[in-house]
Amino acid sequence: MKKKHKKIGSYIFLTLLAFICIVPFYVMVINATHASKDIVTNFLLLPGKNIVENYHNMMSVMNPWRMLLNSIYITVPATILTAYVGALTAYGFSVYRFKGDSVLFWIVLSTMMIPEQMLIIGIFHVFRIVGITNSFIPIILPQVAKAATVFWLKGYLDQVLDKALLEAARVEGMGEFRIFHAIGLPLMKPGIATISIFNFVTVWNNFIMPLSMLSTPKKYPISMGIAIMRRLEPLDLGAVYIMLLISVLPILLIYIFFSKYIIGDVTSGALKG
Amino acid sequence: MLRKKKTLEKNHFGLYFVLPYVLLFILVQLIPMIYTFVLSLNRWDGMRDKVFLGFDNYKRLLTDQMFYKAIYNTTIIWAMNIIPRMALALFCAVLLTRKNMKGVNTYKAILYFPNIVTAASIATLFAFLFNWKIGFVNIALMNIGIISEPIKWLREPILTQSLAAVIVLWMWFGYAVILFMSGMLAISNDMYEAAEIDGASEWQQFWKVTMPNLKGAFSYVFITALIGGLQNFDIPNLLTDGKGSPERSIMTITMYMHSQAFEARQYGYGSTIAYALLIIVLIVSMFAFNIINGKKSRL
Numbered sequence: 304m305k306k307k308h309k310k311i312g313s314y315i316f317l318t319l320l321a322f323i324c325i326v327p328f329y330v331m332v333i334n335a336t337h338a339s340k341d342i343v344t345n346f347l348l349l350p351g352k353n354i355v356e357n358y359h360n361m362m363s364v365m366n367p368w369r370m371l372l373n374s375i376y377i378t379v380p381a382t383i384l385t386a387y388v389g390a391l392t393a394y395g396f397s398v399y400r401f402k403g404d405s406v407l408f409w410i411v412l413s414t415m416m417i418p419e420q421m422l423i424i425g426i427f428h429v430f431r432i433v434g435i436t437n438s439f440i441p442i443i444l445p446q447v448a449k450a451a452t453v454f455w456l457k458g459y460l461d462q463v464l465d466k467a468l469l470e471a472a473r474v475e476g477m478g479e480f481r482i483f484h485a486i487g488l489p490l491m492k493p494g495i496a497t498i499s500i501f502n503f504v505t506v507w508n509n510f511i512m513p514l515s516m517l518s519t520p521k522k523y524p525i526s527m528g529i530a531i532m533r534r535l536e537p538l539d540l541g542a543v544y545i546m547l548l549i550s551v552l553p554i555l556l557i558y559i560f561f562s563k564y565i566i567g568d569v570t571s572g573a574l575k576g
Numbered sequence: 577m578l579r580k581k582k583t584l585e586k587n588h589f590g591l592y593f594v595l596p597y598v599l600l601f602i603l604v605q606l607i608p609m610i611y612t613f614v615l616s617l618n619r620w621d622g623m624r625d626k627v628f629l630g631f632d633n634y635k636r637l638l639t640d641q642m643f644y645k646a647i648y649n650t651t652i653i654w655a656m657n658i659i660p661r662m663a664l665a666l667f668c669a670v671l672l673t674r675k676n677m678k679g680v681n682t683y684k685a686i687l688y689f690p691n692i693v694t695a696a697s698i699a700t701l702f703a704f705l706f707n708w709k710i711g712f713v714n715i716a717l718m719n720i721g722i723i724s725e726p727i728k729w730l731r732e733p734i735l736t737q738s739l740a741a742v743i744v745l746w747m748w749f750g751y752a753v754i755l756f757m758s759g760m761l762a763i764s765n766d767m768y769e770a771a772e773i774d775g776a777s778e779w780q781q782f783w784k785v786t787m788p789n790l791k792g793a794f795s796y797v798f799i800t801a802l803i804g805g806l807q808n809f810d811i812p813n814l815l816t817d818g819k820g821s822p823e824r825s826i827m828t829i830t831m832y833m834h835s836q837a838f839e840a841r842q843y844g845y846g847s848t849i850a851y852a853l854l855i856i857v858l859i860v861s862m863f864a865f866n867i868i869n870g871k872k873s874r875l
Contacts, residue, residue: 313671320668321686324750328693330712331701343710346719392597399590407594414605418857420807420830421850424615424837425608428622448600479589508694510810511830515838529696533703533814543704550697558685558692565692566684566754 328551335544342540357541364535364542365520367528367549374507374524374553377439382503384447386495393456394487397464415450423515430516437519442512446505452498459494460487497564504554525550616847626844633848643849645824646832647856649737653812653826654805656741657748662797664745665752670782672753673760684757687750695747699814702743706730730816733825740812740826744805752797759793760786795868802864806857809834829853 334342337351361367396408422445430441464487472482488495510526517523523531532538532546558565616633618626637643668687672680690698705712706729714726730736763786771781787794812826819835820827827835833853837846 310674313674313677317668317671317683320664321683324686324690324746327698327701327705330705334712342712344715346715347712388596388600391593395590395593399587399593401587401590404590404594407598410601411597414601416858416861417605417609418803418807418853420809420833421854422605422608422612423834424843424847424850425610425612426604428615428843429603429608429611444600445604448597448604453597473586479586479592483593504692508696510694510696510813511834515834526694526696529694529700530814533696533700534818540704540710543700547697547701551693554693558689562685566681566688 331544331547331551335541335548337541339540339542342544353541354545357539357545360539361542361546364539365528365531365546367525367546369521370523370525370528371549371553373439373522374526377442377513377524378503378506380439381443381446381506382499384443385449385452385502386499388447389449389452389456389498390488390491390495391483392453393460393491394483396453397457397460398466398469398487411450411453414448419445420511423511427515437517437522439522441516442509445512446502446509449502452502455498456491456494460491463490500557500561500564504557507554525553612847612850615844616851618844619842620844621841622843629844633845636845637848637852642824642827642832643829643852646827646829649812649820649824649826650806650808650828653737653741653744653808653828654802656738657745658798658801658805661745661749661801662752662794665749665756665797668749668753669756669760670786673757684750684754687753689750690747691751693747695810696814698743698747699811702739703730703815706739731822733823736816736822737825740808740815743811743815744808747811748801748804752801755793755797756790759790763789791868798868799861799864802860803857806853806860829856 333347333350335357336354337345337347338353338356341347341351341353392411396404426441426445430436430438435441468486469482472486477485507524508526510530513524513527514530517527520527520531529547529550532543535543615626617629617631619629619633620626668683671677672683704710706714708714708726708728708731711729713729714723717723718726728735729739767785767789768781771785776784807830808828809830812820812828813831816822816826818831820831829849830853833846833849836842836849840846
């Protein structure tokens with residue numbers, strides 16, 4: 304009998320937590336459909352009819368769609384580059400034993416110890432010196448060399464790679480880089496897929512980099528757009544909530560489609576970085 | 577012999593594969609690190625000439641009340657959420673890894689969701705929900721009758737710090753749940769059966785079997801929480817006015833660094849704070865590693 308009580312208790316507790324995780328978003332959605340004056344005075348739990356009005360009010364202040372596009376311009380190249388450079392590096396460490404490989408491996412390891420935020424001032428000025436300001440490049444490049452991605456892919460590759468395959472390819476006269484693209488990369492695909500989803504979300508959500516590197520609002524990604532809305536006075540509450548809704552939607556969609564990969568594979572833990 | 581030689585012949589290719597990463601490291605980490613240090617020895621507004629100050633910026637930092645307040649704020653927000661976060665995550669992981677639990681994947685998905693949403697969105701959302709005049713929380717609490725006067729959530733320093741801590745907890749406990757769960761699922765049932773045969777209760781089994789085998793996951797969650805907590809920026813920045821209000825109570829180390837460099841245009845002093853952040857992170861990491869490994873050897 305005690306076991307049954309325990310079981311029911313467990314479900315109640317977990318459901319309560321799940322509820323707490325969802326409620327703020329539910330309120331956000333509800334408020335996005337009500338007029339500002341209603342949000343301020345009433346206890347609202349059901350959708351309203353002002354979503355179109357809120358949308359227009361928001362659009363008169365800022366354009367989140369262009370910001371989403373900017374986010375894509377930043378996040379997609381960053382994710383692809385991180386995956387490719389990560390795969391190259393992981394392959395290099397996994398397949399070859401070369402002079403200085405432990406030193407370089409240690410360098411990759413040590414990059415995990417440097418708090419990325421301390422580099423922002425330096426990155427800003429180093430790129431400024433070469434004439435690059437107010438651009439996506441100083442936002443993308445620093446987020447490409449991710450040690451966690453290298454370790455994740457190397458671990459993955461070590462498990463799935465049979466070196467005999469490489470030897471066979473060499474015997475046939477294939478060059479090393481061709482072997483990487485023909486054999487190594489395809490083998491790493493599942494590992495790359497998993498880590499890339501995390502990297503995508505991390506770069507998409509990054510706020511401090513665009514905040515520090517960009518100076519014209521039309522280049523702002525969505526994370527900056529949220530900050531603009533936060534600081535606006537006077538503001539239309541309905542517009543704020545619908546803006547928040549639009550900012551959360553892409554992530555929600557990605558999550559619904561890819562949650563299997565995201566949740567199923569957060570095992571080694573060496574992912575977020 | 578010949579086969580071995582052929583493989584060795586190709587080994588130098590490894591260098592080419594690793595080169596792009598190393599080049600990036602030099603461009604976006606090494607050079608900025610060196611330049612930041614150079615800047616920290618100067619006074620510079622980004623336009624006029626640099627003024628060499630030697631270590632004066634560092635001396636200034638050591639007597640800077642705001643710097644110490646930033647360290648205090650960062651630490652207190654972290655300290656308030658780390659233990660509840662890990663305890664809650666452990667508890668959930670235990671519940672979810674019990675035999676015959678239904679809906680485990682759905683629970684996992686929901687509990688982890690706050691972690692995926694942009695921190696900037698969450699901070700802004702909570703800022704408006706907890707606004708004392710127009711926020712949903714006060715309206716709801718007063719309507720239900722729990723309070724009669726609105727609570728000034730973001731006007732009281734301790735409440736604001738607590739709210740920041742709660743938000744971080746809310747965002748990150750699901751991540752720990754997933755890591756703990758995969759650690760727990762890796763523990764073989766034999767160990768639990770053996771303990772049960774020895775007469776251990778579920779509580780005892782948790783401490784004698786589960787916890788020792790979770791060392792790895794536990795350390796990882798703790799250390800990443802520690803390092804992440806030291807770099808807390810998005811949430812405290814957008815929860816209030818970006819200046820740490822009320823009374824600079826949520827001005828974190830990174831916020832101070834950023835405001836000195838990019839708002840006050842004191843790139844030199846901002847760089848000094850950047851190096852202080854680096855040193856703090858390194859020291860705290862080493863400390864944490866030693867504590868965790870120290871415990872290990874005692875087992």
